[in-house]
Each structure stands twice: as C-alpha cells, then as structure tokens.
Amino acid sequence: MKKLFYRWGANLIALTFMFSLMSACIPPASAGSLYDNYNQLVNQFPGYVDKLKQNGVSDQELRNFVQDLDKALQGKQLTSSNYNETMLNTILEVAKDPQYSNIKPAAVNSLSNQDISQIVSGQVPDDLKNVETAVKNVVPPVSGGGGGGGGGGGGGGGGGGSVLPATISDSVLNAAIQSAGAAGPVTLTAAGDSLNLTLDQLNRIQQTGLSLLVNIHGMQVLLPSAVLKISPPSGAVQFQLTVQQAVYQDVQDLLQSVSGRCKLDGNVYTLAAGTLAGDGSVQSMPQFGGQVTVLLPVPAAAQNAAASGKVKAWRYLGEWTEMGGTYDSTSGTVSFATQQGGKYALLETLVQPQPQPQPQPQSQPGQFTDINGHWAQQEIDAMAVKGFVSGVGEGKFAPEATITRAEFATILARMAGLTAAPDGAVRFSDVPANAWYRGMVGAAVKAGLVSGVSAHQFAPGELITREQMAAMMVRLMARDGLDMTISNSGISGALAPFGDAGGISSWARSSVALMARWQIMGGRENGKFVPRGNATRAEATVVLYRVLQKLPQ
Template sequence: MKINSNYYWRKLPASLMAVILMLNLILIGNTNVALAEEPTESVVDEVYSVVDEVYNVQASIDESVIDDVYGDQLEESVDSSFTVTEFVYGLNDNDILESMLIDNQGNILFEGLIESNIEGQKVAVFRDVDSGEYILCTLINGVLAGMENINGSNGDVSHNINAIEITGKINGVAQGQTIEIFWEAENGFEGMNSSLQITSNGDGTPFTFKTGPGNYKMKIISENYQEHVSDMQVDASMDLGTIEMVPESNDGDDSSNGGDDSSNGGDDSSNGGDDSSNDGDDSSNDGDDSSNDGDDSSNDGGTSSGGSGSSSDQDNSTTFPDSEIDEAITNSDNDNVELAAPTSREDIQITGSQLSSLISAEKEATININGVKISFDPGQFEFDSDTTLKLSVNEVEKNEATKLIEGTEYNLVDNVYDFNMEKLAGNGVANKLDRFSKALSITIPVPETYWADNNHNRLEVFYFNDATEEWEPLNANHKADVQSLIFNTDHFSKYAVLEKPAVNFNDIQGHWAEEDIINMGSRGFVSGYKDGAFQPNVNITRAEFTAMLASVLGLDKVEFEGISFEDIDSENWYFKAIGQAYKAGIVQGYNDEKFKPNEYITREQMAAMIDNSMNYVSLPGMEQQGVLEMFLDNEKISRWSQSSVKRVVSVELIKGVPSNKGINFAPKELTSRAEATVVLGRFNMMLDTLK
C-alpha cells in the first residue's frame, strides 16, 4: 500500500512537526562530527535523549490522528468486493442446485452462477459481492440444504456441502390428497424453510429429497390431518421409515392405534387381493361381458382382439374367430399384434391357420394375460391348420409361492407366475414345448410404489431352476414408462419379481457418486470388497471394467472356446468376463497378444469399449460435428479412439473434464471405480429406455 507523502505532512500537528525538525538538525550536525572524529560521549547522550523524546511524543499521539492521516488512503486501496464459491457434492445430472446470498429477512441479494457441472459435483460462484455479512442459502431440487453465515471482510470465501438423501413413506392420507413436507433449518435461521409437495397414493406414499448436514425440523401437513412435527440431526443418508398421519377428527393415542389397525387392514386386503380381484372379475363377467370387452380393448390401444375372444368355462381358455385375427392384423399400425385374454382367464389358444395369417403379415404376436405379456415370432410355431398353440400364465397359490421363497434373501414383490406352452394336435394330444428356437420377450408389471424413487433398482426377475431348486436372476430391463420389468427367455418355467437386499458400502456416504453406486450395486452390476468397502476413488483396472460392462450387457450366456491373450489364464477370476466380451467384439487387446488385465483403464479406452458395446446391442449413435474440437486437448486423443470418443460424447455417456481454461477430454487420464460406475449407469439407463 502506498501513502502520499505530501498528504502525510499536511495532516501532522505543528508541535509534532517541530520536534521532528529539531531531531533532523541534531542528527545532521552530529553526522558532520562523526565524519571528522569519534563522537564524544556527551554528543551520543544528546542524540539518544532527543530520540527518546520523539518516541514519547509519538506514543502520545491520539489514535484519531493516525486514522485521520491514513484512513482515506486505506479506503482508496482496499477492494470492497469479494467472491463466494460453493461446492456441492453427491449430486447427479438431474439434480437442480440453487445457491443465493440473502439477508436476515430472507431477501435475495445475489444469486450464484452454476459454472461447472462435473460428475457428482456442482459449483455455484458469486462474483463482485459487496463487502458485508450475508447468509448463504442452498437449495437442492427446491429443498433447503444449508444456511451458512458468510462474511467477506477477510477476502474470498469457499464453502462445501455434501448432499445427503432423505427417504421415507407417509401412510394414512387419502389417495389423491396433497401432502406438503416443510423442511426448516434450525441453526439460527428460524422461519426459513422450503416445502416439497407430493400426492398420496393411499398406501405408504414414498418421498425422497436431498439436503445438507445440519439440524432440521420437518413438518408434514395435509388437509384434515394432524400436523406431524419431528426434529432431526442429519449427518448421513436417512430412511425415516413409515410416518403415520392421524385424522383431525380422531383423538389422542386411540386414533393413532386406530390408524395402525386400519393400515394393517389395508395390508390384509392387499395380501388377499388375488381372491378379491377374482371375485370382482367373476361378478363383472357374469354381469356384463361387454364391459370387460371395453376394458380390454382400451388396454390394448385399439389393436387387441382379446377383449371379444370367446371363453370356455371348463378350462378358462380364450379363443378367437379368424375374422377377429384378420381385423387385428389390418388395424395394427406397427409390426406387432396384441391379443388379450379377458380378465381372470389364464390362457389363450391360437390355431395353426391364425398363426399362418400372422406369419404372412410378418407380424410379431404379443399375448396379454392379466397384464403379463409374452411377445414372440410366430414363425417358430408354424403348425398344421388343425393344430393349436396354447399359452398359459398361472398365478401360483400364495402358500406355495411363500414356500418357494423361504430360505432365500429375497422378498416376493407380487406373484410367482407359472408359464406354460403346449401344442394341441387335432386328435386332442397335448405336447409341452419346453425350449424355443428364438427367445421370447416377457413383460411383468411392477407395483407403482417401486417407481416413485430408485427402489425399483433392487428388483430383479428370477426363474426357479427345478433341477437345483434355486432362484436364478435374468438381468431384466427396467422400463419406467410402463412400470414393468422385461426379460428374454428361451424356455418356460416359474418366474417372479423379487426384491433383493439393500446394498450398503461402508465408504461411500457423502461421495459424489453415492447414488449411482447404490443403484448399480442394487442391480447387481457392481460389487465391493470383502471388508464392505467399495473404494470409489481407487483407479479401476481393465479387467474390472470389462467384468462390470459384461454384467450390464448380460453376456453371461455368450459361449466362447478360449482366449488367445498370453496374460489371461482360465484360473483368473476375470477369465469368463473377458472371454465373453472378446467373443462379443467388446474388447480386442494389444498388438502383442496381451490384454493387460491389471493395468488401469484410460478414459479413451473406456470410450472405445462403450462404443463397441453400443454396436453389439445395435443402439443408435450419432457422431455430432465438432465434438472433438470442443475439447482443449483434442490433439491428445489417439487416432484409433477418436470415432468412439465422438459417439459416446455425442450421446452424453462420457462428459468432459472442466478446467480453468475450458473443457478437456483427458484421454490418457485413468478412471476411478466411481467414474466407471457413473458412466456404466448412464449406459444401462440407455439400454433400459431403448430396448
């Protein structure tokens, strides 16, 4: 800092100026003496005496004089603005970050600019903030995540938040009624809160949101229900369980108990849902067949002929007149004809001549039996005109289904289904068809509650292996738009949607990729170590990434004879995964006939494997123009990987790495287990959406 000397002298008192002038004269005189001879002892004493006097005068100067001298100069030299940077970890691409500086009355004074969106992290920046005290308010998806005092008197400020997920269920509120959740910070900012609105589904309405560490008060409000209030300290992900809402008309503990009883009653009715629904269907069939026809046709989107198919009470079967099959083929606006059985009917029969009509029209057939759909190519079942194809989907009785699940770590979500297909000859002889030359696609609906959050990731379709008496997973696709799991099979058996245990890794709480790791772990695509850790920040090897990718692609049924890589042995844990990936054209290895399984994978190697995987499953991909040019380090991308990088970046499977100067692709940088999990999670979502 530079002080103006003329300004300094103008501000000094006259008495002080006189003392300083006298000191200068003495010092100058004694300096001349010193040049000729050693100073005498009296001269030295005189000099020190004057110096002491000056110090005493300086000490007596009022501080206001110093402020008067220097104050204006200090004000001119100090920058009155500062910068606030907030880093929020544990977010995904869909999370919305809002960051603002407010005053004590809640007025918004500055809004943060979201400058970078790195995987798992979002950054809000406030520039040129006027010097003073503020409250930094952070919202994640509209929910309060932090309130922090900010003071810029000491310069720029940096603040970090690790996002924490809160989940739970609200029970007892009538279906369709609005529920409002207020989330209020209790760290000295009373009255500052945010709210989340959800609609009750009538039975355990799930909710989920993200917030930051701290002390909070949660209020749940719904019209005609008592307000629920709870205080909590948030420092890690929390599942609040089921919160019972009590109607205002009831009093005290008795009403609460009554709420529990009604909840239990609701569960009993849902458990007995099969019986009640069958009774309802029977009564509706007896009362009005045309009503059932109308429902079925609306479910089939106007292309189904199942609603008016004739039924036989003797065997619960459904048949169709040839004219109706021909009409369905004519009215179908795609390559598929859907035939639906009336509600409560458990099978459908299609004659050989009707199969021939479907084959001639080059149409795929979809059979809908009580919401479970079976899609197949009729060409593999070409029969004589007097031969009939019979498909049945039977719900296994509850007691038997419970016994089949006992002793496992799984929970039954809905029903165990027994699928069967028979070829009925004209003479009445039935031959069971166990294996199919082409895989059939099966769609099983899943209750709506599993799709309100990421709980559906814990679901999987299993088939019961009669030989081993064990349930085996099938790697089904999760279709959120139709709330169903879809899988392919080349044989029929007993199938069920089962809920797997929750995945818990002991080292990912608060990590930016925590949600993706849990979701992918729940699907069974990634796993941790024996000590319960996932080690998200450890670099991933080529073998580990290949194994994870093979799991996502469902390559477990790909057959291969052997591997030519010199550094891969049949005793290696990754032998099968690499062999299957090599057979599928996903990996190729190096020119020296080595795969180098224990080397860490680079970002451009990962891009190449993902690109090969897209080709394997015939997923569309477009190389957008100018993709590589957006990266500052595009010249570092190897020529052999450039096409792959273009494709995976164009469909946003892999994103760039922000820097101070712009965006890099960092092709030679190594990939962590967390980064690989996030990329594969995006790829799996693409598979679920497009398949």
C-alpha cells in the first residue's frame, strides 16, 4: 500500500488492508463483484475473515459491509495508480455508517502490532503479501480504458457488447449428474447470487428424471424434474435462478411490522427465476411450473427454538405471511413448498400473539376511498355490501393489489354461506392458529371448495393463479347445483381461442374451459389465458361477482 499509508493512522490502514483483500477475487469496478464473491473470499482468505469474526464482527455485518462497499465503488474507475487512495477513501466513507461500528476496531485487533508497525513504515506485512499479490493481479492497468478480463465461461471485455453471465461447465454438470445416482437430486452450488444453465444443460437434467437442488448463499431450492421443463420465450439461451440477501437497512425496514413479536433468524432472501436472451436481457418467471421446495438454513443459535416449533418460514409481500415449514435437525434447515419467487425468511416467535380478528366486511357502498372511478367499482361495492369482500383498512380496498390463496378461499366460503371451522378441523402446518383466515379456509376445504398444495400445506400466502381460481369457482358452482360437466371436445373447443391453451395444467383444463363457456373468465393480452398469472383484488372480485350472478338465488 506504499507511501499513501504514511498519511493515515495505523487503525485506518489496518481497515484498508482487511477490506482491500475483498477485491482480490474480482475487480471491484464490475457490478456486484465484491458481494457476489464473498463466499469465495471466505474460502480464499479464511484466516483473516475468522479474525474479524473472533473480534466481534458477525458474518451478516461483513456481508452487508461488502455489499455497501461494492455499491459505493460503482462508477469509480480503479487503476493500479489510484487503487490505494480510492479504496481507502471509499472504505472510510462506508465505515462511517453507525451499523458498522464493530468493523473498524475488529480490523485493528485482527492485525498484530508487528503488522501495523510494518504498514506504518511503508512495508507490506509478510502474512499479507499474498493478498497484495492477488490485488495487483486484478487491478486494471494505469491507463484504464475498456476491457477487463472475466473469469470462467462468462468472459469479459469492453467494446460495448453485452456479456452473458457464466454458466456452469459441462464437466461440472456431468459430475453432478453422476454423483446424483439413480435417486438424485442433481446438486449444484452457485459461487455468487445466481446459478446459470444453458437451456441444453437444463434439458439434460430434466431428461434424467431427477430433481435439481441448487444452493445459493445457503438457501437451497429443490426443483422437481417436471418444473425443469420450461417453455422459454423466443431468443432465450439461459435459465437463471437467483437468490439475493437483503442488506442491513432493508432488513430493518422489513422487520418493523413484526418488531417485538418475532425476530429474524438468519437473513431475508429474495428468490427469483428467469431466462436470459443472447443480449443479456432477463425475462422473469414469477411462477415456477409447479411446487418447489425451499430449505432455509437455521443459525446455530436458533436450533433449539426451531426444534420447539418457534422458528417458521415467512414470506414478505407488503406484509409478512407465515408459510410454516418443517424443521430438520440433521440438515439444520426449515423446508416449505412454494410456487413462486419472492422474499422469504425464518422468523422466530418471541411472544404468542393473540388471535387476529377476521376483517369485517364493508357494509355500505362508497366507503372505499380508492375505487372511485375504478373500472370494477360497481362489482366491488356490490360484493362488499353482501359481506363477501372486505377492505384492507383505513377505508381502502387496494384494487390493484394481488390476492392470496387464503383471501380467495375466504371469499368463496362466505359466498357459500359457510361458517368458520373449529381449530381442530384445520390440519395444515402452514396455517397459523392465530391467522384471521384459518376458520374460513378450514370450512372451504371441508366443503370441497379448495384443497391444499399438498397433504399438509395450504400455501395461504401464495398468490392465487388464474387456473386455481377457475378450479375453485367451478367447485362452488357445482356445489350450488349447476351442471358443470363438459366433454373432451367441449374442453378443446372452449380452449381453442387461447393461444397458450397448451400451457394450462391438465388438472385445470376442464375448469378453465367451463369458466370460458360460462363467460366468467376470458383471455388477457394477445388472446392468451395466462393460466399461471396472478389476479388483482379487483379482477378476482369481478369474476366472483359474475359467479354470484349464475348461482341460484
């Protein structure tokens, strides 16, 4: 770090050394490089990271610091001539944040007096020379300019063209398939935030009939073979599964609504899937093509709480919804099923909450202040007056918000005139005892209007899909005595107008056909039904209103 160190105290110099090594894996000037390679850093320099942890810095603090440092470095052209000063000034800038008050003294305590003495005298400590070498190997030349080299198969280079992220090599995939044996799963671990597979590689895994288990930042996602059979958009060349961990400030904001009732065990993870085109553009996949299993790691300090049932998986979608989950002491994980990406975390119950009151239906039209002039205002008011739908509080209906399986099932139960089922009748592990919808979901299940996503899980917080809505509404209409039979030719004829009819799940084809025949549901854009698309609260209310008009009065 040369003569620049003479101008700074040993404390700040020590901090610079400890975090300069974090750029040794890949040039920090590239987007996401520091954070993406945190795990690689831990593996490459375990001694230094362990020293920081021994001096009171948690793994999460390090991850958050690295991510914030990475953001601060964006747009700063690092060269061998400005590297020392730029890194030092940026580290000092980020370290001013009070949330990182532990890091500076820990960095100082992690170096010996001899190390600090050598640094102040302008020398590189013997045990840090390998770090200096690694840094020099990745810092761009003094002249700057375009082109840095990329690693692996991802490539690098300037000149303006888009560069696709690296996929795993065929040799790694072959080894994973061979190791999986006859039972599977095929297990792959990502080095950064995402795992990328060519569509040919994805097809190879799918053809084995085995599940794919992906580990990203400790979050594991088990994708059954059927889910791996995707219909990529035109131009797609890669499949991408991404898991990002929330930074400190985002975590604090997300947890405000459960403060005092729950605490976070681990991190908040954002799961996403999509395909990449040759130009690097991403087409997101909000829904998996079926159920996937997510396994979240339970920190060692929370293992006992997890064993006692206090730690559950939750999903954040404007508010926290408990997903339930099963704790496995052998793997140290909580697993749960889902059909979609989103924010997930393990929350530990600190106090037993009181049962939540069921939202009261709106009693008079015109009381929702956010639907005036809305295209669905008439239907919303009509359904509210009858007590079938309710607001979200403060006189609002939130017509453009999405609707969950629990919310939709509750409306169906009200329309069927059902009464809430007793607690003992609800046997889904992911339906909390204090959930406002528990009784009505239980009643809807008992009446055969809805079913769980498995024998033990209902997935109440999952956004309901259009084909799921169709199936539930058909059951309600049949329960009220309407003839809901349809022939195979009738199904084919009713689905013919939909350009994506082939993508409708086999179990939902007759229901979608019936909803089209009864003119309750139609297509969306471009003549497609979009079976796995989600509905807004307004859309769901309108189709349920249409069902109501068909029911015997």
